[in-house]
Amino acid sequence: MVKLHDTATGSVKELELRRDGEVSMYVCGPTVYGFPHLGHGRFALTFDILRRYLTFCGLNVVYVSNITDIDDKIIQRAHAEGKTCDEIAHFYEEKWWESMDALSILRPTYTPHALDYVEGMVDLIGKLFNIDAAYETSDGLYLDVSKVEGYGLLAHQDLKSLRSGARVEIDSNKRSPVDFALWKFAKPGEPIWPSPWGNGRPGWHTECVVMSLDLLGEGFDIHGGAQDLIFPHHENERAQAVVLGRKFARHWVHNGWVTVEGEKMSKSLDNYTTLPELLSHHDPRAFRLLVLRSHYRSPIEVTPETLTDSEAALGRLDAFVRRVLNEIQDSYRGSIISGKDASLHLENFKAAMDNDLDTPGATAQLFECISRGHILLDQSNYEAAWSCYLAVCEMADAVGLERKSIPGRIDQKTMETIAARDQARSQRDYALADKLRDELVSMGWAVEDSPSGTRVHRS
RNA sequence: GGCGGCGUGGCCGAGUGGUUCAGGCAGGGGCCUGCAAAGCCUCGUACGGCGGUUCGAUUCCGCCCGCCGCCUCCA
Numbered sequence: 145m146v147k148l149h150d151t152a153t154g155s156v157k158e159l160e161l162r163r164d165g166e167v168s169m170y171v172c173g174p175t176v177y178g179f180p181h182l183g184h185g186r187f188a189l190t191f192d193i194l195r196r197y198l199t200f201c202g203l204n205v206v207y208v209s210n211i212t213d214i215d216d217k218i219i220q221r222a223h224a225e226g227k228t229c230d231e232i233a234h235f236y237e238e239k240w241w242e243s244m245d246a247l248s249i250l251r252p253t254y255t256p257h258a259l260d261y262v263e264g265m266v267d268l269i270g271k272l273f274n275i276d277a278a279y280e281t282s283d284g285l286y287l288d289v290s291k292v293e294g295y296g297l298l299a300h301q302d303l304k305s306l307r308s309g310a311r312v313e314i315d316s317n318k319r320s321p322v323d324f325a326l327w328k329f330a331k332p333g334e335p336i337w338p339s340p341w342g343n344g345r346p347g348w349h350t351e352c353v354v355m356s357l358d359l360l361g362e363g364f365d366i367h368g369g370a371q372d373l374i375f376p377h378h379e380n381e382r383a384q385a386v387v388l389g390r391k392f393a394r395h396w397v398h399n400g401w402v403t404v405e406g407e408k409m410s411k412s413l414d415n416y417t418t419l420p421e422l423l424s425h426h427d428p429r430a431f432r433l434l435v436l437r438s439h440y441r442s443p444i445e446v447t448p449e450t451l452t453d454s455e456a457a458l459g460r461l462d463a464f465v466r467r468v469l470n471e472i473q474d475s476y477r478g479s480i481i482s483g484k485d486a487s488l489h490l491e492n493f494k495a496a497m498d499n500d501l502d503t504p505g506a507t508a509q510l511f512e513c514i515s516r517g518h519i520l521l522d523q524s525n526y527e528a529a530w531s532c533y534l535a536v537c538e539m540a541d542a543v544g545l546e547r548k549s550i551p552g553r554i555d556q557k558t559m560e561t562i563a564a565r566d567q568a569r570s571q572r573d574y575a576l577a578d579k580l581r582d583e584l585v586s587m588g589w590a591v592e593d594s595p596s597g598t599r600v601h602r603s
Numbered sequence: 604g605g606c607g608g609c610g611u612g613g614c615c616g617a618g619u620g621g622u623u624c625a626g627g628c629a630g631g632g633g634c635c636u637g638c639a640a641a642g643c644c645u646c647g648u649a650c651g652g653c654g655g656u657u658c659g660a661u662u663c664c665g666c667c668c669g670c671c672g673c674c675u676c677c678a
Contacts, residue, residue, distance in 0.1 A: 309674040370678035371619045508626035
């Protein structure tokens, strides 16, 4: 059974589902006002891995992740570029999906957009107002957090210490510096939506409550996001739900962030790398493997060095797949995993994943299974080696790691060069054979000899 | 001020009260190979510092040092 760290309790606990066999999860998505960066990539990969693993466990996963398409940042950007907010949001949302697809991140089951839910938000704010949990000031509506039972649950701080540590300037309009905006009255030049209190736009914290409850219903299983969303975003989402007496997330899962030389990568520090930039220089799988090889709650350094390291490790995976497919005849290729070796690694893999998503441990099992497979191949134990291959594929699929098994289209010229080289080798004309190998390499092929002659794959 | 995290061998990065061992990358040696590549075998003998608990601590406790984060928008 899967155990996960829960931010609300601060402990690792068994995932208890609302309904047997079904997992409902909501993961806070991006505000589309710029190119996605490595931090976005990390949370998206982390929760894609969780989602895939839960699916692998036989659960039916309903995965909701939103797009925030109205926000102060979008308005600023639109002003700066002389464009409309819609233009900015549409453009960057497209860039978002391009990067997600390149990283093989599965599309969510539902992708709600904040702008499609403004009415629902107005409705919810009205309810908060009616029960006197919200109040109006000159610039908008605010939630009075003192009305919220257990405010500070996720921050692990009580209201008093949150208040004393507040770095925000005391806004004389607000009853407490911790109170947050539900509805912001429009200033000139800003996009507006109508509400009973006046034209304006919703605050950020309201959209996710409305959309998660609408699409997943009360008491959904997992609410996820990066650790910087814990406070105030998730705290405030929860606040709105509980003050209305509605059950919210059963389990809070948060991933650590990407760091640059030890410091958090963020837009404000301007030390970020965009996903399109990473994808233009590296195998997209390298980022996924990097994420897999550290624990999801730990910080990770994503640098050309660590990515290159992961690419080398991927080479080991790909080489194993190539070797298996080349050397194992159809007659040895069973359809189910049998034998102790493969089963044991698979079992260890699951145990690791169940233990708060110990992907480093799980990945170690995958690589050990590869080693075992090679040894079995050396011993011509093809059935067992094939089982290792099946297990490797199963583990890799469970976390979304693809294999490069196809050598790529081999053109006529390459075929001829390969034939000529094999001919030269059989005649022990090694000078010629080496020259032909160099030619293949210069055509972009990696060359490996095998019992049945020259083999190439794209390097 | 309040709350939290981290410090592991050349690098990345897990984990655990004790004879064996994460895993990956890089490096040394060996095997295989015409030579390579891929692969196999093998080597390096790590856990910030000081105390304490213990038969025994990298792992538990305390203190210290260093680094990072949250309490404001941020993935």
